Amino acid sequence: VEAGDAEAIAAALEPMHPADISDMLEQISAGQRQALVTLYPEGIDGDVLSELEEGVREEVMDALPRQALAEAVRELDTDDVVDIIEDMEDHDQAFILGALESDDRAAVESSLAWPEGSAGRLMQSETVAVPQDWTVGQTIDHLRSAEWLPDQFYHVILVDERHRPTGYATLGRVLAAKRDVLMAAITEDSFRAIIATEEQSEVALMFNKYHLISTPVVDGSGRLVGAITIDDAMIVLDEEHEEDMLRMAGVGDESSLSDGVWDTLRQRFPWLAVNLVSANIAAGVIGMFEGTIALIVALAALMPIVASMGGNAGTQSLTVAVRALATRDLTPSNAGRVVRREIFVGLFNGLAFAVIMGGIAWALYGRDIWLGVVIAAAMVINLVVAALAGVLVPLVLSRLKLDPALASGTFVTTMTDVVGFFSFLGLATLVLV
Amino acid sequence: VEAGDAEAIAAALEPMHPADISDMLEQISAGQRQALVTLYPEGIDGDVLSELEEGVREEVMDALPRQALAEAVRELDTDDVVDIIEDMEDHDQAFILGALESDDRAAVESSLAWPEGSAGRLMQSETVAVPQDWTVGQTIDHLRSAEWLPDQFYHVILVDERHRPTGYATLGRVLAAKRDVLMAAITEDSFRAIIATEEQSEVALMFNKYHLISTPVVDGSGRLVGAITIDDAMIVLDEEHEEDMLRMAGVGDESSLSDGVWDTLRQRFPWLAVNLVSANIAAGVIGMFEGTIALIVALAALMPIVASMGGNAGTQSLTVAVRALATRDLTPSNAGRVVRREIFVGLFNGLAFAVIMGGIAWALYGRDIWLGVVIAAAMVINLVVAALAGVLVPLVLSRLKLDPALASGTFVTTMTDVVGFFSFLGLATLVLV
Secondary structure (H helix, E strand, O other): OOOOOHHHHHHHHOOOOHHHHHHHHHHOOHHHHHHHHHHOHHHOOHHHHHHOOHHHHHHHHHHOOHHHHHHHHHOOOHHHHHHHHOOOOHHHHHHHHHHOOHHHHHHHHHHHOOOOOEHHHHOEOOOOEEEOOOEHHHHHHHHHHOOOOOOOOOEEEEEOOOOOEEEEEEHHHHHHOOOOOEHHHHOOOOOOOEEOOOEHHHHHHHHHHHOOOEEEEEOOOOOEEEEEEHHHHHHHHHHHHHHHHHHHOOOOOOOOOOOOHHHHHHHHHHHHHHHHHHHHHHHHHHHHOHHHHHHOOHHHHHHHHHHHHHHHHHHHHHHHHHHHHHOOOOOHHHHHHHHHHHHHHHHHHHHHHHHHHHHHHHHHOOOOHHHHHHHHHHHHHHHHHHHHHHHHHHHHHHHOOOOOOOOHHHHHHHHHHHHHHHHHHHHHHHHHO | OOOOOHHHHHHHHOOOOHHHHHHHHHHOOHHHHHHHHHHOHHHOOHHHHHHOOHHHHHHHHHHOOHHHHHHHHHOOOHHHHHHHHOOOOHHHHHHHHHHOOHHHHHHHHHHHOOOOOEHHHHOEOOOOEEEOOOEHHHHHHHHHHOOOOOOOOOEEEEEOOOOOEEEEEEHHHHHHOOOOOEHHHHOOOOOOOEEOOOEHHHHHHHHHHHOOOEEEEEOOOOOEEEEEEHHHHHHHHHHHHHHHHHHHOOOOOOOOOOOOHHHHHHHHHHHHHHHHHHHHHHHHHHHHOHHHHHHOOHHHHHHHHHHHHHHHHHHHHHHHHHHHHHOOOOOHHHHHHHHHHHHHHHHHHHHHHHHHHHHHHHHHOOOOOHHHHHHHHHHHHHHHHHHHHHHHHHHHHHHOOOOOOOOHHHHHHHHHHHHHHHHHHHHHHHHHO
């Protein structure tokens, strides 16, 4: 299709959902993308832009004629505009802001005034609010006469005379109520307002926990400044999750599938460098026992087993702990119980694998039974340490207000490598030499 | 508080949100839970039950008097009842079904008839549907006269004479339109119906991708049987995430923080056993080169570095690939490009760390420069293999219709361990001995 036939492209894109167009744009190569955007800029409307992931979006916006770009942005809700321009350079940001109508521009600018990653950046400034003493009939008449309503709204927010939200009613209730019923009589218990400076991740957890659909956002003095809807919260939750997963694996959290070789290298190199240091520490531990290994070479073959079992058991505990911290299931009040459980699990698993591996070592590597005893003892020690490290490292990171996912994988495996090699080779030196 | 003072407990629980009560129940110990439920069964209503995670919920339901349990269940929407009873034993299921009113019972039973993990199990059977030729006024009058409406509904669904959905209108549009406007004139483009047999994970991705709020569910003949709302989709998405994360780490995907020692052991033991086998394979590879190690003991200290760097690089590629498969960003059409990128990244990282580690080995472990050359070459080989394995293993698993997250971590690290040890010790045997 990219043979230059603009009409064929137009016909193909016309019936597609913006999310599908953006998926398609992300999957084709950069060259094809460039060609497509140049041939048929009309296909790239605001919704397509806001669906694109950041790297690809920058490319597409650079390729779009300025006029088409301005039109695309003008049709978006203010929260989507904020999402698009918050990471832009000043120069480009000014162009987009200039393209907006003055109301929208003011809304976008005030949203940008809130800190990055805050609820203020996530909210749409378009809300539907009525005085708290109105009736259902007044509200419906007001909505019917409104020139414009937000694409998305699920509640009518009640505000007092100083524009502070005091409750909200679902549209379903408004529709089902008689006209003379007071709005205040059909409000929901679930009502809670979010302060614009709240972290987006907290907002997402709150939506998930309390099954919220939309919630008003207020400024420091309690005045209504916008609303956050569940679809935005769902996207934040999804991103937070991605971040945790990528961070645990030591991949930059901005990583994406459409990044080029160079970006990918830049994200992954630092973590591999950290791992190189920690691997050299473990090698140093082994180096301390070169004399022992020279006497009993079988130790060299067996030692990675102890380290590997520790690394795996540590990763198990770690993953459960990082996840539980992210969902706020692991708290100071149950941390003691969880740590205790991990110690027991480590101990029992350690004992079980000690017996199995001790038997294997004795059977395969001959020598006297003491080789089996040494590897068994090292296995118990390392699995207990692994279980403990897996839960304590993220707990400590989170106590230090750091992200528990960040590099905790490397921390834990360094610990299990060092303890594994040291306990196994140390015991071997004491017992076998 | 658990000193037996039922009134104090009642006073404390009264103002709490069900989600907070359930969080609290999950965090206290099993003994305290038992005591609390026995002292104050009225505090455990249906909403609290449906918020609880499965293990804890079973405990609480066993402790609740039957009468209180029946009342708690009766007040729930049918989708929540289905969620609670789908994993119960027949005997208990029959009791709960018996406690429901006959309408609800029929709805729950028909929902249970759909396969586990399908959209049919996730939907609520309560929907708001009107004939497609109605006006806004007719619809509002109908809603006002309805005896009962679902807690959650965001659209009015239009159906044809055979009860097949043909479109939907947001409540906001219904409210804002004049009474004589036809419902068909204010429907949304985003309308799409889900077949009840669709997988829940696909439904969740669809909600996320197309920013849906609620969507009608139809049976095989296209008739409306229920609706799924975004809060349920959000929970599924969250569970899918958790499953991926836990599976990659080799932790049973049913794992939860409130599991006891025994359950946790049962979930983790099998994966550690798999790892024991793979670690023994790697040990076997080392064993092949015992003669070489006996001659140059420094190899024993250096070999885990090559393996560890490979394991880390493999985990990086793997995590990105598993995540991209889960979000459907990695597809057959761009798999080739992604694999090519990973090879280049592996090659460049391999070359960089080869130079660094070659230098370190030469400086620290003396001997001739050839030890540095050997570890450098092994590093390049292993990092390329790691990058390839990280993306190919999940791709192959997904092609085989298996979960790409499942045990792929163990697969990849086994491969990098074996290749790391073999290439390093093999090259050392060829070059240094």
